[in-house]
Amino acid sequence: MRVLIVEDHRELALTVATGLRRDGMAVDLAFDGEEAMEQATVHDYDVIVLDRDLPRLHGDEVCRALSRHGCRARLLMLTAASTLEDRVEGLDLGADDYLAKPFAFAELTARIRALARRAQPAVPPVLVHSDLTLAPAERLARRGGRRLELSPKELAVLELLLAARGAVVSAEELLERAWDRSADPFTNTVKVTVSRLRRKLGDPPLIETVPHAGYRI
Numbered sequence: 157m158r159v160l161i162v163e164d165h166r167e168l169a170l171t172v173a174t175g176l177r178r179d180g181m182a183v184d185l186a187f188d189g190e191e192a193m194e195q196a197t198v199h200d201y202d203v204i205v206l207d208r209d210l211p212r213l214h215g216d217e218v219c220r221a222l223s224r225h226g227c228r229a230r231l232l233m234l235t236a237a238s239t240l241e242d243r244v245e246g247l248d249l250g251a252d253d254y255l256a257k258p259f260a261f262a263e264l265t266a267r268i269r270a271l272a273r274r275a276q277p278a279v280p281p282v283l284v285h286s287d288l289t290l291a292p293a294e295r296l297a298r299r300g301g302r303r304l305e306l307s308p309k310e311l312a313v314l315e316l317l318l319a320a321r322g323a324v325v326s327a328e329e330l331l332e333r334a335w336d337r338s339a340d341p342f343t344n345t346v347k348v349t350v351s352r353l354r355r356k357l358g359d360p361p362l363i364e365t366v367p368h369a370g371y372r373i
Contacts, residue, residue: 157202157203157292157333157334158181158184158199158334158335159268160186160192160195160196160201160205160229161183161185162207162210162215163205163207165207169185169187172205175265179265179295181268182312184201187211188210188212189210189215192204192213192218193218193221196227196229197225200228200229202333203268203272204229204230204232205268206218206219206231206232206234206251219249220249230274231251231252231253232251232252232254232264233253233254233255234255234256234259235254252271283318285318287299287300290314295311297311299358305356306353307352309349310349310352310353310356313346316329316330316334317372320372320373322372322373324366324369324370325371325372327346327370327371330346330350330371331346
């Protein structure tokens with residue numbers, strides 16, 4: 157899952173990003189509204205966490221613009237204002253959810269995952285293929301009842317492959333969705349991660365390489 161955090165309070169943004177990365181998410185940061193618009197139009201995010209009171213371009217304008225242009229990402233709006241009127245106004249702007257500051261990190265994570273599950277097509281909370289199960293929110297994968305010790309990136313790649321329901325997922329899409337913008341697109345990072353994941357999944361093999369196309373389960 158790839159998330160964009162838009163927050164002008166740098167310490168808060170970095171703290172949230174660190175926590176989400178520990179939960180296996182790929183996270184990019186933007187510190188003002190104009191930077192948020194630039195990144196949201198270049199990268200394919202699953203969820204955008206958008207602070208409402210932003211410099212350069214207000215969060216309301218960012219929300220309106222993304223909704224107007226059919227942005228695929230789900231929008232979670234953050235604000236220090238927590239009245240009913242504020243929540244209604246935020247949702248009316250096009251946000252999918254609304255969270256008041258201060259917030260508990262566990263609630264933020266749960267809301268992000270809930271929004272990601274509402275993507276099109278909807279992704280169930282537990283993904284199953286043959287004797288393999290994955291519960292992304294719990295970061296728990298099992299095969300044949302045996303728990304698999306997977307790294308955050310291996311979990312992210314496995315989630316994307318299972319969510320594709322048998323469709324081929326290209327290496328470019330895996331890199332875009334499971335890594336942040338600091339990843340080098342010319343490295344063999346995806347190939348190495350898939351190779352490690354194959355070994356951990358064991359036999360019989362589940363991940364198929366489709367020549368010149370990508371991977372599928």
